[in-house]
Amino acid sequence: MKTEFTFGDIVSVAGYENRIFYVDAWSEIERTDEWGVSEYVEFELTDAINGEFLDAYETDLRLVCRKQFAEDYLLEYDETNYPEPTGPSFHFTDDYSFGIGYAKKEAVGMTKGPKETEKTARALSAQEAAERKRETDGLLDEYNDNMRLYETFGDAEYKTKADAVMAKLRREVGE
Structure with missing residues (x-):
C-alpha cells in the first residue's frame, strides 16, 4: 500500500484540529472477515508540542508540513493556545467515518503561516x-x-x- 505521509511529516488529525503530530510509524492492515478483505493504514503519531501519543487512520490525517520543513515550521509555530496533554494514555480515533470530509475542512490554526511571536520556553528548548x-x-x-x-x-x-x-x-x- 502506498501512503501519502512519511516518517517525520507533521499532520493534523480529525477530532484534534488544534494540535499537530509527527508521523512515527504506520501499519498496513489487511483484515479478512466473512464479507471479504479490507485494507487500510493505521498511523502511530506523536504530538509535536507535548509528546503525547496517538493512533489514527490515514483517512483522519491531513498534511501540515513535510519532514524536510518540519524543524523550521516548529520554530515559528505559535503555541499560545495549544491544548495541554490529556494524560499519559494512548488515544485511538474510533470513528472511522469521521475522516470523510475532514480534508475539506480547514484545521483551526493551520490555514495560515505561523505568527510572529516571542519564542516560548518550549520553543527555545x-x-x-x-x-x-x-x-x-x-x-x-x-x-x-x-x-x-x-x-x-x-x-x-x-x-x-x-x-x-x-x-x-x-x-x-x-x-
Whole structure:
C-alpha cells in the first residue's frame, strides 16, 4: 500500500484540529472477515508540542508540513493556545467515518503561516535540542568518514582523528 505521509511529516488529525503530530510509524492492515478483505493504514503519531501519543487512520490525517520543513515550521509555530496533554494514555480515533470530509475542512490554526511571536520556553528548548542533534549528527558523520578512510587506506592519521571526534562526542554526552 502506498501512503501519502512519511516518517517525520507533521499532520493534523480529525477530532484534534488544534494540535499537530509527527508521523512515527504506520501499519498496513489487511483484515479478512466473512464479507471479504479490507485494507487500510493505521498511523502511530506523536504530538509535536507535548509528546503525547496517538493512533489514527490515514483517512483522519491531513498534511501540515513535510519532514524536510518540519524543524523550521516548529520554530515559528505559535503555541499560545495549544491544548495541554490529556494524560499519559494512548488515544485511538474510533470513528472511522469521521475522516470523510475532514480534508475539506480547514484545521483551526493551520490555514495560515505561523505568527510572529516571542519564542516560548518550549520553543527555545526545542530549538536548543535541534541544534544539539545537528551538532551530534555532524560529529557522527565526521567519525564515520574518518573510520571509513582508515579502513580503506590504513592511515593511522584517520584513526587518530576518529578517536578525537569520539572523545568529543563522549564529552558532549557527559555534559
